[in-house]
Amino acid sequence: MKVPLSWLREFVELPDDSDAVAAALEQLGHEVESVEVLRPQFSGCVVGRVEQIVPHPDADRLRVVTVTTGDEQRTVVCGAWNFSEGDVVVVSPPGATLAGGFEVGQRAIRGVDSPGMICSERELGLSDEHEGILVLEDDTPLGADFSDLSGLPDVVFDLSITASRPDAMGVVGVARDLAAYFDTPLHVAGSHVEERGEDAAVTVHLDDPDGCPRFTAREVRDVSIGPSPLWMRQRLRACGVRPINNVVDATNYVMLELGHPSHAFDMDRLGETVVVRRAREGEVLRTLDGVDRVLDPADLVVADGGNAVAIAGVMGGETTEVDESTTRVIIEVAYFDPPTVMFGAKRHGLHTEASFRFQRGMDPAMPRIVNDRVATLLEDHAGGIPAPEIFDAYPKTIEPWQVTLPLSEVSRVLGAEIARPTVVSYLERLGFGVSADGDVLVVTVPTRRPDVTMAVDLIEELARLHGYDNFPNTVSMGNGGGIAPDLRRTRRLREVMVGAGFHEAMTYSFTGPADLDRLEVPADDQRRQTVALSNALSDEQPWLRTTILTGLLQAASNNASRRVDSIALFEVGKVFLATPDAEGLPTQPDHLAFVIAGTADSGWFGSGRDPDVLDALGIVDLIGSTMRVPLRRRTVTASGWHPSRAAEILDPDGTPIGMAGELHPRVADAWGLRGPVVAGELDIAVFLEPQPRWEFVSPSNYPPVINDVAFEVDAGITAASVLAAARSGAGPLLEDARIFDVFEGDPLPAGAKSIAIRLTFRAGDRTLTDDEVGDIRREMVAAVAAATGARLRGEIT
Numbered sequence: 001m002k003v004p005l006s007w008l009r010e011f012v013e014l015p016d017d018s019d020a021v022a023a024a025l026e027q028l029g030h031e032v033e034s035v036e037v038l039r040p041q042f043s044g045c046v047v048g049r050v051e052q053i054v055p056h057p058d059a060d061r062l063r064v065v066t067v068t069t070g071d072e073q074r075t076v077v078c079g080a081w082n083f084s085e086g087d088v089v090v091v092s093p094p095g096a097t098l099a100g101g102f103e104v105g106q107r108a109i110r111g112v113d114s115p116g117m118i119c120s121e122r123e124l125g126l127s128d129e130h131e132g133i134l135v136l137e138d139d140t141p142l143g144a145d146f147s148d149l150s151g152l153p154d155v156v157f158d159l160s161i162t163a164s165r166p167d168a169m170g171v172v173g174v175a176r177d178l179a180a181y182f183d184t185p186l187h188v189a190g191s192h193v194e195e196r197g198e199d200a201a202v203t204v205h206l207d208d209p210d211g212c213p214r215f216t217a218r219e220v221r222d223v224s225i226g227p228s229p230l231w232m233r234q235r236l237r238a239c240g241v242r243p244i245n246n247v248v249d250a251t252n253y254v255m256l257e258l259g260h261p262s263h264a265f266d267m268d269r270l271g272e273t274v275v276v277r278r279a280r281e282g283e284v285l286r287t288l289d290g291v292d293r294v295l296d297p298a299d300l301v302v303a304d305g306g307n308a309v310a311i312a313g314v315m316g317g318e319t320t321e322v323d324e325s326t327t328r329v330i331i332e333v334a335y336f337d338p339p340t341v342m343f344g345a346k347r348h349g350l351h352t353e354a355s356f357r358f359q360r361g362m363d364p365a366m367p368r369i370v371n372d373r374v375a376t377l378l379e380d381h382a383g384g385i386p387a388p389e390i391f392d393a394y395p396k397t398i399e400p401w402q403v404t405l406p407l408s409e410v411s412r413v414l415g416a417e418i419a420r421p422t423v424v425s426y427l428e429r430l431g432f433g434v435s436a437d438g439d440v441l442v443v444t445v446p447t448r449r450p451d452v453t454m455a456v457d458l459i460e461e462l463a464r465l466h467g468y469d470n471f472p473n474t475v476s477m478g479n480g481g482g483i484a485p486d487l488r489r490t491r492r493l494r495e496v497m498v499g500a501g502f503h504e505a506m507t508y509s510f511t512g513p514a515d516l517d518r519l520e521v522p523a524d525d526q527r528r529q530t531v532a533l534s535n536a537l538s539d540e541q542p543w544l545r546t547t548i549l550t551g552l553l554q555a556a557s558n559n560a561s562r563r564v565d566s567i568a569l570f571e572v573g574k575v576f577l578a579t580p581d582a583e584g585l586p587t588q589p590d591h592l593a594f595v596i597a598g599t600a601d602s603g604w605f606g607s608g609r610d611p612d613v614l615d616a617l618g619i620v621d622l623i624g625s626t627m628r629v630p631l632r633r634r635t636v637t638a639s640g641w642h643p644s645r646a647a648e649i650l651d652p653d654g655t656p657i658g659m660a661g662e663l664h665p666r667v668a669d670a671w672g673l674r675g676p677v678v679a680g681e682l683d684i685a686v687f688l689e690p691q692p693r694w695e696f697v698s699p700s701n702y703p704p705v706i707n708d709v710a711f712e713v714d715a716g717i718t719a720a721s722v723l724a725a726a727r728s729g730a731g732p733l734l735e736d737a738r739i740f741d742v743f744e745g746d747p748l749p750a751g752a753k754s755i756a757i758r759l760t761f762r763a764g765d766r767t768l769t770d771d772e773v774g775d776i777r778r779e780m781v782a783a784v785a786a787a788t789g790a791r792l793r794g795e796i797t
Helices: 005-009 018-027 171-182 230-238 246-258 338-348 353-358 367-382 407-414 420-429 455-466 485-499 513-518 549-561 613-626 665-670 719-730 770-788
Strands: 002-004 031-038 046-056 059-068 073-078 088-092 106-109 112-115 154-160 203-206 214-221 263-266 273-278 284-286 292-294 300-303 308-311 329-335 391-393 401-406 433-437 440-445 566-574 577-580 590-598 632-635 641-650 656-663 678-683 705-714 734-743 752-761 791-794
Touching (some): 002 005, 005 018, 018 031, 171 420, 203 214, 203 391, 214 367, 246 367, 263 308, 300 338, 401 407, 407 420, 513 549, 613 656, 613 678, 632 719, 719 734, 770 791
Parallel strands (some): 203 273
Antiparallel strands (some): 031 154, 106 112, 214 329, 263 329, 284 292, 705 752, 705 791, 734 752
């Protein structure tokens, strides 16, 4: 929101230094995104009055104009036709300088001398308007230096007003904060409306007081449409608003000034009956942007006796627009329900200055004040006559509310003591009412502050005025909060993947039937039990995702289409399963998924290689070992995965937690990926559980005893199960166990295989004897035989 410094000074006394004002705005929580200094682009121009206009003797489109500046009279040639005798204009005599550095001189135009010129707004650098001469107000003093009347120089602050501060979305709201900060009075004069003539003919039917708790309407007659005065046009332009005419400009000006939107209807087009209601099914309204919009029954509209003429709080309709023929207007100022405006604007994709304000919550006490202000401007600058009897429907008054503030909370939250009188002073300067009840303050919150509902909101107000820089730098004592263990372990999981060379991706949480079809998810798979979105972004992705792989594969496909040769992506996020949890909501487990595609980077060591199943299983092993969770795996045949190059991953209890390996070539091809594509997806709940602390074990100074054994087992027995049984049966003196050979064929019988394991034993307090190792070995062999049916083949030498 752009706010000119000169406009702020109308309401509050401020320092001469604009940098000090900018610093104060930052302290108040209004981020200053930029500061623009506006300076006159002209010099030497004065105010004059047109005394006489005669045709040019040798040019039909030119006129010879006599102007007086009071002390001096001169005749100039002009090609504009938008002014008449008696109009007040800007005269640039020879020697004056215009925008762009153009120096005015004396020259003959088609045989007529023209010592100087009269100027348009563009020639003065005030705007791009150049269709005609700038015509000033009739009471502008002749001979005055126009630079003194232009409102320049000026400073414009571009502020970022947070959504929680609707009261600061106007110049007066910002000035109120500055007045409190500098502890100086705020000067906002009320508007006195001269009502006269017959009573207003307008009648209003407020059919939906929930959507519109307050609605005001006033008839203004005998309006003369024309340009707004220069000072108003200049302020509108400084705030980024294009001037249109004196009626529309008045509503925009007051919106910028007081922060509350209003709207002017052409009464002759609207009629004398106004209805505030919900739209009818299939009702159509052509809005001011020329678009025919089919209204929703949830839309709140302003209507005439039959049809909608505006989407309430969003945009008016074309049929009641104010134009050059307008002579009677209805000024509408209302308080609309914020959610109603927000959803209406979103439904129609209309985000206007009005909806921007209404959906954040306007002040229900403002409509009458704003209506009076607009009516006053129409009296002063459009010749309007306000009719007596303004309509003001306010069936259920919204009263200020009270919030209790224990003084002990102030020091607890802010970490600094603020004296009670200072707390009271701060709050009263901001416009809050304060009364005491012991050590608790009872604070009355004005209706313009819907963001203040709790004690901590008031404490935030105290911090703004006290100054964030005035709080001491302290280190809080006591138990540190830190981050939750599961969040810390999630971060560690991400570090593992990044350390393994993966790039983290964030994909959409949406999916659709085509995505699951490409992944070849079976019809009876749990991932087909989806949660539908009521407001899907697209028809292709109407569900919440049940797997992260679809989004990652799309990301990999996007990279491959841009000729990225080596792709390694991972994502940690939630999936959404239709199975309800204990609270009846969709189950939302956290998953980790990864995809590797393309050729691995090549370098000095040689050419690159294609990824394979071992890459996937290696990543799973790395995750398990780093997170200290012993994982198991078993070969399975699963739809969408390569029939012999994928494994199901099991947690320590043997519960499946995901899959890893190579995707089926059909799946890779469906996503436009060439060559083997390696992927995996795991439920990470088991990795987020706290693990026991590491315990230090003193290294042994005694030599190890290494023993190799080989087992003959059925071919269907996994090496991992044999190794796990060996470790379990070997006891505490086992230091290491690993498989170093797997063999099938002669002399082993068909359907059998040999698994060789190297065992390392060591004691911390002695050298192990052969007898001790022999006893351990026999117990280990028995354990393996009991668990897997393995038979000892004998030692391998």
